[in-house]
Amino acid sequence: MTSSLSQYVDYFLHPYVAKLRSHVRDTLHVIDSISEIRWKPTYLWATCDVTSLYTCIEHARGLEAIKYWLDRDPSFPDKHKQFIIECIHFILTHNYFLFEDKFHLQICGTAMGTRFAPSYANLFMGHWEESSFWQNTLLGAGLVYYGRFIDYIIMIWDGEASVLSGILSSFDDNLLGLKFTFEISKLSTVFLDLALSTDTDLNIITTTHFKSVSVNSYVHASSNHHKQWLNNIPLGQFHRIRRNCTRDVDFKSQSVSLGNKFLSKGYDPALISDSFDKVSSSDRSTLLNQSKNKQHKGLRLGYDTPVVHSGIEASTLRFITNYNQSFKAINKILNDHWSVLKCDPHLGPTLQDRATVTYRKARSIKSILAPTRLRSSSTSTTDKLQQGPLGNHPCGRSRCITCRHLLSQTQVCSSIRGTTHAIKSSINCLSTYVVYLIQCGCDLKYVGRTTRTLGTRFLEHRRNAIKGLNNHSLSRHFKTFHQQDPKTMKVMGIETISPNTLGGDRFIMHCTALHIMVVAHLYIYIFFANKYNIILAYIFTLTHLSIST
Known part of the structure; x- marks a missing residue:
């Protein structure tokens, strides 16, 4: 509904993002920014993450931040400025999404999938930095480097870790509803896809960071691509x-x-x-x-430089089509007749000398037989997802490891109240966009979510438990209490989400609905039992809008 309008707004907001003094464009930008820093023994690494930034921005405060940056640009006409503000207000107040075959309206924050969302969130954070962060004289006294990639912050600070920890903890005291998590280290840190550390000569060392649970997801050489x-x-x-x-x-x-x-x-x-x-x-x-x-190329920095929005220079017209083995013949036909277009008095001057063809991945047998998105028809999305008996069922593959751990149940029982929740979908290990439950031999339960197949996510949990990784509560529990043996690990799907849900990351928007609209069947309550160094996760049926814990 607002996709094209969002793209239009982002065209005008994005140049202001590049002018923020904290702006981090990408990994190479970080490498370039820290290349001249000479490390000292008193320096500390620190990273901060804003919790749920996109969904916590109140509309009024977000519009106030955008107006702040537009007002600083003397070249931006007042009438156009007001029009941009009204466009943003319309986008924010007309973000509809589908949940359980009903449309809902997001009443706080911005949709993650809309085009202007990164620029909107960036400028909102930039406004917070101008009004609060850069005014912190205690932090500024020891700040060596500061950069931010949307909601992810990296710092180099000269001073005591306890002092920096106190400063970062105070970030939560703001009127914007922002909440931060942070990590401080003297030895190393991770930011984007970079692992940063220092050598014995106090030089900053960078390497590529690979997550411990990362898998080989590169395209196969036999894939039907150019x-x-x-x-x-x-x-x-x-x-x-x-x-x-x-x-x-x-x-x-x-x-x-x-x-x-x-x-x-x-x-x-x-x-x-x-x-x-x-x-x-x-x-x-x-x-x-x-x-x-x-x-x-073409990027101008500096607060006193007006942003000029001009047309695209030297644009390239691309012919985009699915790849097939006749691509050489397609290229030849286009270039043989390209002169016809070049002769046009209006179109000709804007075209390049030769045709440029871009090929996207063609349909494969797999995509035809097992499409990732169900085709629309007269039946509802929920009916399509429920083709078969409700509940959890094996996928039928003879070598499927997940099926050996699957609980073939049609309902899930609350550990606290003893009430049951009926499973309203037909779920197996090939189901995607699943809220799932993992149960161990000591009857503790873990609730998670995944946009990939249930089998893929479960096998990651199983592999991490076998490795005894400490970076996740589930694998840590199996390492502490089950000798890294996943035999007692059982899994079941609780709910699936329609793959046709509108707007952005569909699964995240579903979880946003659980909090904003309070329409979920389950509420997840996590209790940290520090005395026993374990995490107990309980699920119970939501019966009241206000929940007492």
Whole structure:
């Protein structure tokens, strides 16, 4: 409903984001910003994360922040300024989403999927920084570096950890409803896809950060894509590691792991070797400068510089179509008749000399037989998701590990009140957008959510329990009380969410509905029992709008 309007608004807001003094564009921007910093023994790393930023911005305060930045630009006409504000108000107050076959209106915050949301959230945080953060003289006295990527903040601070901890804790005391979580370390930190640390000579060292639960998700070499596009994937990933890694030894180490991932995806060993050799022979500083020049082209920084919104120069008209093996013939036909378009007195001057064709992934047998989104028909979305008996059922695959742990039940019982919740969908390990429950042998329950298949997410939990990882409550519990043995781990789906729900990240919007509209069947209450160093998760049926814990 508001998609095109959101794109229009973002065209005018985005240039102001680049002018924020805290703005972090991407990983390369961070590397460039900290490259001249000489580490001192008294320095500390700190990262902060704003909790649920998109959904906590009150409309009035968000519009106030946008008006603040527009008013600082003398080149922006007052009438157009008011029009932009009214457009944003319309977008915020007309964000409808579908939940349980009923449309609901989001009454607080902005939709995560709408085009202008990142710029809107960035400028809102920038307004908070101007009115509060930059006014903190105690923090400013020790601040060496500060950068922010939307709701994720990185700092380098000179001083005591206890003092910095007190300052960061005070961030929660604001009138905007912002809540922060933070981590402080003297040794290292992680920001975006960078792992940052220092060496014995007090130089800042960066490497590419891979999550401990990350899996090999690269496109298979046999995928129906343009061959040139597929062959460029290893080269692009080696370039990424080369730019991120300060030291050659780290680059070579991570390249070995990356090469093995491509081998397992069916890529030609010669292609992988050639890509590595090409990147390893390149100078890292040259790669960084090339990327920086591309991204800084046309970008002007400085608060006193007016933002000029001009048309796109040297635009390229692209013919976008599904890839097929006749792509050479398509290119030839377009270029043979390109002169017809070039002869047009109005269109001709805006076109490039030759046709540019962009191929997207074509439909495969898998996408036809097992589409990720059900086709619309006269039946409701809920009816489509419930093709089969309600409750949890095995997927039928003979080697499915998840099915061995699946609880084939049609209802879930509350651990607190003893009441039951009927499962209203037909769920198996191939179901997506699932709220699920995992139960261990000691009858403790963990409730989670996933946008991927239930089987994929459960196998991650199972693998983490076997590894004994401490970064998640579930795997930590199995390490402490079950000797990392997942045999007693049982799983079941509680609810599935329609894949046709409108707007942005559909699953997150569903969870937003649970809090804003209070229409859920379950409320999840987590109690931290520090004395026993375990986490007990209870679920119970929601019967009142106000809940006493």
